[in-house]
Amino acid sequence: MNIVACVKRVPDSSARIKVASDGKSVDPAGIEFILNPYDEYAVEEALRLKEKAGSGEVTVLALGGPESAETIRKALAMGADRGIHLKETAPGRDFIATAQAIAAALKDVKLDALLFGNKAIDDDGSQVAAMTATLLGLPYVGVVTKLEVADGKATAHRPIEGGAEIVEVPLPAAFSAQKGLNEPRFASLKGIMAAKKKPVEEKPAVAGEPRLELIKLEPPPPRAAGKIVGTGKEAVPALVKLLREEAKVV
Ligand SMILES: Cc1cc2nc3c(=O)[nH]c(=O)nc-3n(C[C@H](O)[C@H](O)[C@H](O)COP(=O)(O)OP(=O)(O)OC[C@H]3O[C@@H](n4cnc5c(N)ncnc54)[C@H](O)[C@@H]3O)c2cc1C
Known part of the structure; x- marks a missing residue:
């Protein structure tokens, strides 16, 4: 199976966030940045799907500045095979522009499953997965807590008020990972060393015109x-x- 997992660099959830002097961004001074926890579930699930299938490749993709390279390496250290870094120099927060950039980078990539986190814990948008899937014409199941793949189809469980919804979709399809989907593995020392040699393709992010303007961040x-x-x-x-x-x- 060929699987792509999208990963984002976010401030650690225990970090004391301060608004930067522009009033619109987080002051990065003294903050540790991590791989978005929901994206860890996505990467772990991608690795499990590949391992179960017995062949294939797991690609991790991040859109962001040079510092997102570290996020890609973290996912490669967990066991992903290769990375795609969509390089962005100007800061931006537009969901549709982000989805357009990811979709443009993946439109010619042959994949069976496209995985996202349910949300990025900094912007809390929960938008990019559904938007990217729509742009790529893929069926999409969000907030997935169990995923099984067989015979070109996927069965996904998602929690709903007081119960669970079980959905079947043909592959290729896109999914967003919710807490409970799996227990992400820790990167081993061997994995961290191996990650340094894994290929990471860098290309400019081709984002559309932003339609949202962040006016102010308030603590x-x-x-x-x-x-x-x-x-x-x-x-x-x-x-x-x-x-x-x-x-x-x-
Ligand atoms: C012009 C421009 C410049 C940008 N520059 C940066 C930057 O320098 N650094 C940066 O981290 N982001 C950058 N972004 C992305 C942006 O900050 C947000 O990531 C985006 O708007 C999504 O919002 P969210 O985090 O609430 O996503 P959500 O919809 O909550 O995210 C859901 C899932 O989508 C995937 N996802 C979201 N964002 C990304 C991403 N950036 N890369 C890979 N997968 C992702 C993850 O799997 C995530 O769990 C830029 C966007 C634009 C349009």
């Missing part, structure tokens, strides 16, 4: 200081009064 308001109303059961009436009259939650 959440600082939390108000906590209040100790007393200790033991004597404090309960005062606590209930404050919850009712001040916090208005009961």
Whole structure:
């Protein structure tokens, strides 16, 4: 099976995010960047599908500046075979332009499955997968927690309110990976060393005209200081009064 997994470089979820002086981007100073956790599920699933099929190739694709090369190497260290780096020099955040660039790079690539994360944990868009699949004319199943492939078809499970939806699609098809799909493997030292020699094709990102403009990023308001109303059961009436009259939650 030939599988492509799209991977994005994102700030670590435990990082203390500060808005940069332009008011529109994240200040990268002191922040560790990681492979988007949902994309780790996508890469892991791609590796499992290839291993189960017994042949094929896993390609990882990232669109971004020079620093996205590190993200591609992380996915190669997990076991992917090759990378595609769509180089972008001007910063941008437009979903459709991103999807157009990914679709343009993949339009002549022969693939059986195209995998994405369910969302990138920085912009939280959940848009790129469906848009790219549509541009490539591929069937798309989003938020997948189980994926089985046999006889040119895929059966995908996706959680819905109070249950699961089970969908069958002909391959090639696109999927977005949700938490629970698998347990991503750690990159071994051997994998990290091997990743340095794996091929990464670099090409310019061919993005369309952006249709969204990010006007401003705002951090959440600082939390108000906590209040100790007393200790033991004597404090309960005062606590209930404050919850009712001040916090208005009961
Ligand atoms: C002109 C331009 C310049 C850009 N420059 C950069 C840049 O320098 N660095 C950068 O990281 N991004 C860059 N991007 C991409 C952009 O920042 C967002 O990634 C994009 O708008 C998707 O939003 P999202 O992260 O909310 O995606 P979501 O829809 O939440 O992402 C869902 C899934 O789509 C895939 N995906 C999303 N973004 C990418 C990506 N960039 N590469 C590969 N797969 C992806 C991943 O599998 C992800 O889990 C640029 C986009 C444009 C149009």
